[in-house]
Amino acid sequence: RDEAPVTRLRPPAFGADRAERDVFPELTGEVSAIPGSPAAGAPVSASSSVSAQEREQQESAPAPWGEDLERTVVVRRGHPRWELVLPDGSTADLSGDVVILGRNPVADPAHPRAQLLAIADPTRTVSKTHARLERRGEVWRIVDLGSTNGILLPSPLGTDVEVEPGGAAEVAERFLLGDAALRLQRTDAGS
Structure with missing residues (x-):
């Protein structure tokens, strides 16, 4: 049985400007993985198969932890984002935890920061100030305002x-205000 040739490597040469052929001189000639087979040609340097752009990115990689103390990474946390799908198919972002809905909603002094959201209703079955949506965590509640x-x-x-x-x-x-069908949906996909 033929034994596969074993290549013994010399310890690496030290020096900043050494070429790959100086480090591995036995690998600079033609090579073949199978004894007696035609030569595959000279090996190609790994650095020549990496694009200049990739090498530049690797060289300009961020400094290791602790060395780049001036840079702050922004993390998105906080409230999930929600929207309301209106009867005409359009959407309205819900910007707060309290939203007052109606054809022409009026602010509520008990909820001064509530978002006022007008619902276009050609059937006129939605009251001017019809309902209030309130969010606590992931749960929305709707309150009838005497519609x-x-x-x-x-x-x-x-x-x-x-x-x-x-x-x-x-x-x-889903819910209906009069005959107007609306739908709540989360827009941040649960992140």
Whole structure:
């Protein structure tokens, strides 16, 4: 049985300007992995197969931890982002934890920072100030503000829930203000 040739390497030469052929002189001639086979040609330097752009990026890589103390990395944390899909299919970003909905909603002194969101309703079944959405963590609740046509929370099982005037209920996703269908959706994909 033929034994595969074993290449013994010399200890690396030290010096800043040494070429690869100086470090591994036995690998600069033609080579073949199988004895008796045609030569594959001279080996190619690994550094020549890396683009100049990649070498530049590697050389300008950020300093190791502790050496770049002046740079601050920004981390996104905080509140998840939500939007409301309106009856016409458009969306409105919900900028706060309290949102007052209606055809022409009026600010509530008890919630001075509440977002006012006008719902376009050609059927005029949405009251001027119809409902209030309130978020606590991941849960949204809707409060009827004495609307004329109420709030309906449709259920996939057909057990729709009608919110009592002045009452509140948890909103899973879809709800109706009068005949206007709206849908809550998270826009940050849970991050």
